[in-house]
Amino acid sequence: MIGFLLLLLLLASCQKFDEVFIEEDLLQRPQAKRCADCHADIYKEWLKSRHAKAWVSEHFKFETENYSKTKCLSCHAPHQVDPDKKPVLRVEFRRDGVSCVACHFKEETMAMHGPLKVWSPPHPSIQDLNYLKSNFCAGCHQETYKEWKLTKVQKSCQSCHMPSLGKKDLIQKFPFHLFHLAKPRTSHEFPSLKAKPDDIQIKIEGKKLLITNVGVPHNLPTADQGEPKFYLVVKATSKDGKVKTIRRILSPQRKNALVYGRPFVITLPFEHIDKVQVEIHRKLAWAKERDLILRKELTP
């Protein structure tokens, strides 16, 4: 009987032990930099990401006319990100953009959610495998998600845009990091990535030039509301030495982006082609500069 009572006492004190280490402000939707107190590395990665700049970006400020186009705002400072659901606009700390708590804190459980099972005394943590699925991103990246689904490719958004960093510590705060084992970590820089020359197949068929996205499982370029662009320059030379240049801008808003597996067709200006030079540059929605993706010369 005494043993049983002691066991009960021990269990009760364990529960208290957990509560002692809870840091209440972490459950009150803190600023991102508060999370950096422990998760310094993840915070540094996130700072480099577009998610961190989602609200403060000069480009976004300009396009929304100083945040007056209200329809755009909720994805740039979401309150809570849930699979397949367009978020509502956050009230506090909007300058943090798509912040730590926006993705990881859930009102329903008052806990931090993530893909890993962790023990974290300062805040309750719940393992949530939704974080590994593409539809987690679909609430905001609706168009890109639809495009990806049509490709039927298994690789998720996270496989490319949150690449693995191997096993790493989740926290860096001394001495607490000593009590944790390294866990599989993925990058929180959310890289935009750039198509490789091999991702785009180009061939001549008769009088047609076929340009196909064969490597990236969504449209190229892709966006919901922004306008990233591909600049396509095709220089065709005829057998008798005449040269004509065809230019195109491809973008999601123009509805002519390169669909995965479906050729974009350009009619060449000559019956008898000697050679065709193709150059593709890209410009990200917020960028000022264009980057070269590929330069190719083809003969029929």
Add this chain to the structure above:
Amino acid sequence: MRKFLSFFVLSAGLVFAEEKIVLKKPPSSLDKYYPPASTKFEFLSNMHAMSTAFYGINANINEGNWEKALMWAQKLKEIYVKTSKMVPEWKNYFKPELADALVNAVKSKDTDKVIKASRNLGQTCAKCHRDNELVVKLYYHFPSFDKVKLEDPIDFMEYETGKYMKVMTNSLKALKVFLSQGDLDRAQEEGMNFIERARGLRAMCSKCHTNKLSEEVILGKNFEEGLAKLEKLLSETPKKEEVFQALGQVTISCAKCHNVHLAPAMVREAFSR
């Protein structure tokens, strides 16, 4: 008491019974109540609140509920006075003593006095509306195209909306001219340029129309089919009649968009000169 209601119907109709309308640029102090400075539309909200309060007086008097009518009259006076201070340049349109008179008329429970006081106060609203309502609608309730820029898909230059329209319609005119004079190579080249520029227009719509459905109304299936037909005709040996027919299908979209956006854009542009 029903005559009370009919007064408002008549006075609303009188506001636009004009043969000549003069548009005067709204005072800049109004800017702060409209986007981009504010998304709360404070000035407009007050207009709606006053209109509702007017109705509240009317409805309650018609039902013999003078107490509630007085509550609405006091609310109307409060908003009227507050609104009179919002745009200093329009201060003289407001006569707060007439709002007081309306409150007193409701207190007296004399319908004829209320009608008279309502008419007097309503005339201050009507005068301001007659002078300013139309231009405020055109100026503040349509988006500005000032900051909308488009990259031309043919020369990769960035243009303002007006310039882009000019470049695009020049391709259209060139297609018609070269096709009419039998210069088929030039017609094909200019026609393809026109098609690409017309497709590029979507990028302009999406600057504001984040809901894709509203974009589809103007640049939807009919527009796409027209452009595809035109592209096909131009890739073969183009026949003038067929090309002109396909152009007709495409250019309906120009009219649809212009019917909504051109007049307000012209008013804005005229005021910005």
